[in-house]
Structures are given as structure tokens and as C-alpha cells.
Amino acid sequence: MAEKKLGFATRAIHDGQEPEKLTGAVNVPIFLTSTYQQEAIGKNRGHEYARLTNPTRDALEESLCSLEGGTSAHAFASGMAAITAMLTMMKTGDHIVCSDNVYGGTQRVFDKVLANYGLTFTYVDTSKAENVAAALRPETKLVHIETPTNPMMAITDIRAVADICHAKGVELSVDNTFLSPYLQQPIALGADIVMHSTTKFLNGHSDGLGGVLICTTPEQADRFRFVQKCTGGILSPFESYLLLRGVKTLAVRMRQHDVNGRAVADFLAGHRAVKKVFYPGLKDHPQHELAKRQQSGFGSMISIELGSLEQANEFAKRLRLAFLAESLGGVETLICHPATMTHAAIGAEGRARLGITDGLMRISVGIEDVADIISDLDQALSG
Numbered sequence: 001m002a003e004k005k006l007g008f009a010t011r012a013i014h015d016g017q018e019p020e021k022l023t024g025a026v027n028v029p030i031f032l033t034s035t036y037q038q039e040a041i042g043k044n045r046g047h048e049y050a051r052l053t054n055p056t057r058d059a060l061e062e063s064l065c066s067l068e069g070g071t072s073a074h075a076f077a078s079g080m081a082a083i084t085a086m087l088t089m090m091k092t093g094d095h096i097v098c099s100d101n102v103y104g105g106t107q108r109v110f111d112k113v114l115a116n117y118g119l120t121f122t123y124v125d126t127s128k129a130e131n132v133a134a135a136l137r138p139e140t141k142l143v144h145i146e147t148p149t150n151p152m153m154a155i156t157d158i159r160a161v162a163d164i165c166h167a168k169g170v171e172l173s174v175d176n177t178f179l180s181p182y183l184q185q186p187i188a189l190g191a192d193i194v195m196h197s198t199t200k201f202l203n204g205h206s207d208g209l210g211g212v213l214i215c216t217t218p219e220q221a222d223r224f225r226f227v228q229k230c231t232g233g234i235l236s237p238f239e240s241y242l243l244l245r246g247v248k249t250l251a252v253r254m255r256q257h258d259v260n261g262r263a264v265a266d267f268l269a270g271h272r273a274v275k276k277v278f279y280p281g282l283k284d285h286p287q288h289e290l291a292k293r294q295q296s297g298f299g300s301m302i303s304i305e306l307g308s309l310e311q312a313n314e315f316a317k318r319l320r321l322a323f324l325a326e327s328l329g330g331v332e333t334l335i336c337h338p339a340t341m342t343h344a345a346i347g348a349e350g351r352a353r354l355g356i357t358d359g360l361m362r363i364s365v366g367i368e369d370v371a372d373i374i375s376d377l378d379q380a381l382s383g
């Protein structure tokens, strides 16, 4: 009889995390070593040097690989280090198609750093799959999408885009940071690579940066292992430990984030000071049905239009419980101003094209008591 696959929450706690062999410690220790004693020349115990492998990082990579349903995972020092590592698959002359509404730092590294090495980028609204088909060229090697997008919460049909890519021999990578593998499984929908800023929901406690690439082929695994070894932008043992610890509670945290996100979005949709709410869980969201189909929840990322920079600033200054801060995905409610924070780098014109106004605020709803979150938002909105 085939062995039944363990559930998500069980795998988050156990996969990659066998008790330690020497003592039976149930938590993976932080292996603080830069090198490993070798038994003879050419004979080691599976580890040579910590830039290549570290048992704490190995455990984390196995855990994240299991949760995303990939074949290998490769942890980096930040989400940006992971994206940059992914782009080392490209060669001068290659073309990449990217969602037009990605994290501002992604577009910055593409346009201001990697374009200098002869890569070209086309940005399209990938929530319309036909735009991806139209943007592909003979030299296109990768399509990179974020769904939901940051901060406008547009949804891209992963399966439709994967089919378009595969028909032309192009790989699809999905930034799954906003939902985590608990709420969205891009590989099951056809993605070739999943990436995360693990700084966000996977860590969940706003106490460590990190990034990961999860692969589906041995060629990608060889490539990213080689990049880890050559360029060295790997996740440290301590950060790997923090992330493993965070991931153990991913399922319960994401369930609560989802419950709180829906309640806060409903509250905001009925508030007179809020001109528009961007949340895939609301029935008037243009891709609500798609979100229902391809996600197993709507998550807790919400953007709101308040009308002007002054109103956004007044709201931000009045917050008592939620923090005005960059980042997202922590247990605490975090609120950011995309125009001056996450999307400052793309310039006023770029923001105008995407609808990122000076009055837009992005809320990462935490897992505090939802009545307290709503009461704080209410008093901050009502003035």
C-alpha cells in the first residue's frame, strides 16, 4: 500500500528535522562552524566548508522544499539575493518577461543592475495571460510573476501562464511571498521555480532576512547549488534556525492571518474614509473567482486608497497598535506607504502607470485579536 503523504502542518514541523544524531535534541541545532574536520584527504562526512553546506541550512532547505512540493530548495541571505541568484541562469542577450507590478526592489535589480550585463526585461500586466503570450520572443528564457501583486493585489492565472511558457520552452518563476505555500502551491499549478522573501510570512516574526529558490529539475538544483558555492550569498546558520522555527507554526499563523485579513477587509470596505479596498477576497475584486480557484485562502495583504498623501500621513500618525513600517508577514500588523517605501525606486511615472498613488497604504494584517486591529484602524481612519 502506498504510504499516505503527511499533511502540511505535520510536514512543517517534521520534514528535514529528524532528532539530532548525537544527543537526540528534537530541535535542529545551530551548527556554528565555518569548516568540518575531514577524516583523510578526499574523505569527509558529507560537509567540507560552510559556504557549500551547513546542517542547519540543509534542514531548512529540506523543509521548504517539502512545503512547496519541489525537488530541491536553496536558501539565500535575502529575497533579493535569491532573485539575483535565479537570474544567474541567464546569459547575455536573454530576455525576461516580468509582472509589471512586482516588488520595487525586483524591478530595481533587473533594470539598474542586471540590464548592465546584457539581459533585457519586458514588464506586462500578467493578470491578462494573453499579455504574456504577446511579450514572448525567441530569446525569452524566463517569465517571472508575483501573484497577488505588490501592492495592487492583482491575481495572475498561474496555470494559464505556465501553459503559455511551456509551449515555447520558457521557464516560469513565481514569487510566492504574499501567500506562502500554505495558501498557494505554484509548482502544483505548473511553475518551474518558486521564490520567496522568507523575511515575510515564512519567518513570520519580523526578526530575520532570508530568501529561497525552490526548484523542479536537477539542472536548476545543480545551478543554484553552484551559485551558492560560487557567489556565497547564503543564509547563515542562525537565520536558518530562526526560519525553521518560524515555519513550524506556518499553518496556524496563516489560518489566522487569513481569518483576520478577511475581517479587516470587510471592515475597511464599509468605512467612509476608505475610497477603495484592494483585496482578492472581496467579491468586487476583478479576479475574485480566480483567487478562489487557485488559492486556498485570501491571506492578509490589503491595500487601501485614502485619497491623498495628507490623509495617508494623518492615518499613519494616528496608528497606536499597528506599526508604520516596511515589510510584511509578521505576527504584528504592519502598514506601509508604497509610494515612499517599497515602490520609491520605480519613480513617480512608474507608480502612476500602476495606480500606486500617494494616498495608497498597504496593510499586512497580523494575528493580534482582530477586534483590536479593527479598533486601531477605525480610530486612525476616523481622526
Ligand SMILES: Cc1ncc(COP(=O)(O)O)c(C=O)c1O
Residues within 6 Å of the ligand: 078, 079, 080, 081, 103, 105, 106, 146, 150, 175, 177, 178, 196, 197, 198, 199, 209, 210, 211, 327
Ligand atoms: C514580494 C517580495 N519579493 C521579494 C522581496 C525582497 O525580499 P528581501 O527584502 O528579503 O530581500 C520583497 C521584500 O519586501 C517582497 O515583498
